[in-house]
Structures are given as C-alpha cells and as structure tokens.
Amino acid sequence: MSEGDFGCLLNLESLRLKHNAISTIETNSLCGLESLVRLNLKGNRLKVVKNESLACLSSLEDIYLEYNVIEDIEPNSFRNLTKLRMLKLEQNSITYVEPYSFCGMPKVWELSIHNNDIEFIEIETFCSMPYLEKLDLNDNKLPKLSNGSLACLSRLTEFSLSGNDLTHIQRDHVNGLTNLQEFRASLNKLVSIEDGTFCDFRHLETLRLDRNNLSHVHPQTLCAPSLLRV
Numbered sequence: 001m002s003e004g005d006f007g008c009l010l011n012l013e014s015l016r017l018k019h020n021a022i023s024t025i026e027t028n029s030l031c032g033l034e035s036l037v038r039l040n041l042k043g044n045r046l047k048v049v050k051n052e053s054l055a056c057l058s059s060l061e062d063i064y065l066e067y068n069v070i071e072d073i074e075p076n077s078f079r080n081l082t083k084l085r086m087l088k089l090e091q092n093s094i095t096y097v098e099p100y101s102f103c104g105m106p107k108v109w110e111l112s113i114h115n116n117d118i119e120f121i122e123i124e125t126f127c128s129m130p131y132l133e134k135l136d137l138n139d140n141k142l143p144k145l146s147n148g149s150l151a152c153l154s155r156l157t158e159f160s161l162s163g164n165d166l167t168h169i170q171r172d173h174v175n176g177l178t179n180l181q182e183f184r185a186s187l188n189k190l191v192s193i194e195d196g197t198f199c200d201f202r203h204l205e206t207l208r209l210d211r212n213n214l215s216h217v218h219p220q221t222l223c224a225p226s227l228l229r230v
Helices: none
Strands: 014-016 038-040 062-064 086-088 110-112 134-136 158-160 182-184 206-208
Parallel strands (some): 038 062
16 A cells, blocks of 8 residues: 555545455555544555554554564554554464554553464563553463563453463563453463462452463462452
8 A cells, every 4th residue: 555545535434455465554555544443454465564654543443454464563653543442463473572562552452462473572562551451462472471571551351371382470470460350371381380470360250271281289379369260
C-alpha cells in the first residue's frame, strides 16, 4: 500500500483487507482515514511493521495482523494509537520484541502474540500498556521469564504461556500480577516452581500446569487460593 491510497475516505470506520497479498504498509499510506476504528490485515504477506506506519490512525481501536509473516516490529510502530484496545499478532514469525515496540497505545487491554518464535522478552516491554488485562504468549520459544518483566502489569487478569520451553518459574518472574485470575503454563518443560510463587495471587481461579515435567509441588507453591481451579 502506498501513500494516499485511502485518503479521501474520511468517514470510513472499518477496513477489511484480509487474505490478500499485501507485503508492506508505507508510511502515510493510510493517512486520511480519520474515523477508522477497525483495521483487518489478517492473512497477508507483511514481514515488518514499520516505524510510524500506523501512527496517523488515531481513532483505531482494533488491529488484526495475525497470519502474516511478520518478523520484526520496529520501535514506535504503534505510536499515537491512544484509543487502541486490542492488538492481534498471532501466527507470525516474530522472534524478538523491542522494548519500545508497543509504545503509544496506553489503553490496550488485550494483546495476543501466540504462535510466533519469541525467545526473549526485555524488561519493561509491556509497561507502556498499563491497562492490559489479557496477554497471550502461547506457543512461542521462551526458555525463561526475566525477573521483573511483568511487574508493571498490575491489571492483568489472564496470562497464557502454554507451549513454550520454560523449565522453571520463580516468584520474581510473576511478581506484581496481583489481579491475575487465569494462569496457563501447560505443555512446557517445567521441572520446578519456586515456593510461594502464587501466594500473592488472591484472585486466581484457574491454574494450568499440565503436561510438564514436574515431579513435586511444594504446598507453599500454591498457598491454596480459595477460588482456585486446577
């Protein structure tokens, strides 16, 4: 898509371009769509989300970028998307997320990046999204979580990590997730969970740790939240 392709559609609220052969979004190619709320680019051939390629779409609330071949999200790619609520990036080829990849969209409450190739997450990667409630990192290649990488996500209620390569979960890995209701880490390679890891999760209702390599779970690991379903 090139500059000015949709510039005259000032009242357009929903744009569906899914299942085409779009390989790039040039800067300013979507500018002029002042009323656009929903952008669906699912199933195209995008390899890179370019710096500020979507920045002029300040009314956007939902973006669908799943089933592309995205390998890279440049810093500030989503700058100025202050109304964005949902971002779908599943089924791509992302291996690494820059610390500032998600800057500029403070109201996002759902982020899905499952079925990618992510191996590492920088500390503070998600801190520009203080209202994030649902984070899906299923089916990536994460061998571990960095201490404090999730500490700023105090509103998170659903966190999915199933299908990764995790071997250990420590208390510092999930520190700060005090409102978590659902935690899923099935189909990893877990051999240990630190004592007290889930003790601060007073709202936890669902905990999935099936299909791992755990041989023992210390009683203090769970601290028996009253609403817990395992």
